[in-house]
Amino acid sequence: MTQPLEPTLDALQNPFARYVAATRPAFLTASLMACLIGLAIARHDGLAVDAALAAVTLLFALMAQAGTNVLNDYYDALNGTDARNVERIFPFTGGSRFIQNGVLTLAQTRNFGFVLLACVAAAGLWLMLASSPQLIYIGLAGLFIGWAYSAPPFRLNSRGQGELCVAAGILSITVGTDFVQRKGFAAAPFIAGLSYALLATNLLYINQFPDRKADTEAGKLHWVARLDVQHARWGYVLIVLLAYAWLLSVVALGWLPMLALLAFLALPLSVKAARLLLRHAAQPQQLGDAIKLTIAAMMAHGALLSLGLILG
Template sequence: MPPSPWLMLIRAPFLLLSIVLVLLGTAVAVYQEVPFSVVNFILALIGLVLLHISVNVLNNYFDYKSGIDKETKKTPFSGGVNVLVDGTINPSTAYGVGLGTLAVGLLIGVYFFRNVGWELLPLVLVGIFSVYFYTPVLSKLGIGEAFAGLGLGTLPVMGAYFVQAGTFNIEALVASIPSWVLTHNLLLLNEFPDAEADKKAGRKHIVITLGKRNAGIYYSFLLIAMYLWIVGAVVLGYMPYPVLISLLTVPKALAAIKGAMHDYDKFEELIPAQGANVQTVLGVHALLAVGFLVASFL
């Protein structure tokens, strides 16, 4: 049985990223013995998932409007979906859903402003900006990956921590840096198959700017640096040693690096590397969260 067109449009499997981001930020707070708020945890989870749905739907809508969706070759991880191109879902309806989920996500943010603290406002504003303007603006300025790393990486982890602790601290920031790299790289590797179509449509991302070979080197450098960051943070006392369990994802990361370095211009051969990349992203986040939770009992 084929998946629901709406599940395809919202890119349902990718919403797991939002879940592990909130789990990580919450786990850092639990490790620091902050009183746990179930309500704030659930609202943060719902809010981030809604914003993630919004960016996925709006990205597909703007790709449809620009014509990119007709040019890209589809993989399970890149190229978008055809539900707007083939008329299965009305584009105007999709746009409305994108705006609606964005609005509800913002309302949850307002709840947190009033009940936890206005210090969260800059994070939410940057997140909202990244959601709506990623495809029509940011992806054409060469900064799309960086903002994706913020909007679906560092900022959600910091936000999930803040709604529990009511403040920010350096340890939470250190724990959120791998999220920036992982989400940045998630987007980066998935841009390889779409580079030619994206260039025709006026996009300017890292793969187009550096070329596929150099972009593969850059991707690999960032991924290796991310693991070194985790080890360094443990050595310097910013993260507890159980988070080193995240190093279990290294084999998957190496598979992704191999694809980025050697199969960057091969459509079919790159797909396993894209899969390994997704597994690395989800695995590192989940295991970092587990590490913090384990450390809270030690």
């Protein structure tokens, strides 16, 4: 597999393009799809979707993930994880390489990350005024997860809680998007968004295999680092099973419409990715296709689920 070229200062002379690229925009689609599911469940429940509120919510979610991505690069540079990562599969693992390749300094990366989170806070305040003050609970939880995932003293991913952070963060976007339209809490977005959140978690999980050696040396003891590789690989399969078992169960219980099962059309992508991981877990450089399939499975599942909710 031919990997894309890593970023360099010569290739990113335009400051605006440089900072946009530092957010890893291609991966912001995870938040985009989480928003779409939130809007779809609101529409399914008979709400008239407010386009202006939906647009601001989407911007809010994208900035939150962008800020998390940038701060993750900063804290991984501080602990030396990305610098020692020689088994990375760029652009999927090993960070953005902006600090390591001299495109941005540590201070620039730190400041940019916190500016993005400050913008998220401002957007959240506006959305609170337009919907309900209770939105602050979702916003504060999302900001805390985005910061504490990498930052000391919490360093949640290093303590084996990274997967929980990703699932909770993605689910908070779906719940928050629905909340803004509904102007209150409901069980529906939790129920609808969990299977997608689990598949998004699997992207973090599989990405940790190429990073395993560097993360272990830096003290980032997530579950892929804690477990023997031959045992850790089955975690991916377990998460896929949980995602689809949840979706099947909530449809069987009548909590989601039958057409939500359209999302099962994405299952073969997850199965193919799992087979590649089971075969190549000990050869991380062979996992590029499995990572791509994991992204495709996540996005296809989210899109099909949203379609099923709207049509249902």
